Amino acid sequence: MEEKFKIIFNLKDEMFNIFKKSFEKEGYEIICKDENIVFIKKSEKELTAKQIAIILGMVRIHKKSTKGIIFMDITSAVQYLMKIPEEKAHKDGQFRWMMRQAYTKAIVEKNKGEM
Numbered sequence: 001m002e003e004k005f006k007i008i009f010n011l012k013d014e015m016f017n018i019f020k021k022s023f024e025k026e027g028y029e030i031i032c033k034d035e036n037i038v039f040i041k042k043s044e045k046e047l048t049a050k051q052i053a054i055i056l057g058m059v060r061i062h063k064k065s066t067k068g069i070i071f072m073d074i075t076s077a078v079q080y081l082m083k084i085p086e087e088k089a090h091k092d093g094q095f096r097w098m099m100r101q102a103y104t105k106a107i108v109e110k111n112k113g114e115m
Contacts, residue, residue, distance in 0.1 A: 003043040004028075005078040007059050010069050011036055032056065041078075051081055054090050058099045072106040074099065 006028075011019065016038060023030060028040040032052055037059055039052065047055075055078065077098035081089055089095060 003041075003045070003075060003079070004073070005039075005041045005043065005075045007055070007072040007074055008038045008040070008069065009036060009059060009072070010066060011038055015069065035060070045082065047078070047082070048086065050086050051078075051089065054081070054095075055099075057090075058096065059103075066107070068110065070103075070106050070110060072102050074102045077102055 008019070016033065019038075020030070023040055026042070028042050030038060030040050031047065032039040034056065037056060039056065039059075041047075055074065059072070077095060080098060081092075081095055084092055084095070
């Protein structure tokens with residue numbers, strides 16, 4: 001099974017209900033839904049509560065500065081996060097950089113679609 005982790009943010013409840021069926025049909029599991037943020041995975045691996053909190057903390061930073069629904073593929077960042085010790089994760093520069101890159105890529109892709 002190909003491993004995938006995605007964040008969708010600025011997703012209102014009405015839209016979530018529509019997308020939820022699609023997520024399940026594609027084999028995704030909803031890890032967390034909080035404050036218009038949905039974290040989904042297609043993986044056998046489990047994340048700890050602390051890892052989920054670190055990921056969502058990074059996403060909340062960007063959420064405030066973005067309009068519209070954003071689909072962020074954070075697979076490589078999550079795979080990296082799973083390899084480093086939890087106590088170092090929240091200060092790890094490599095992980096933070098990977099999350100910023102995923103956010104930037106998602107914004108660029110969204111803007112391409114609007115042109």
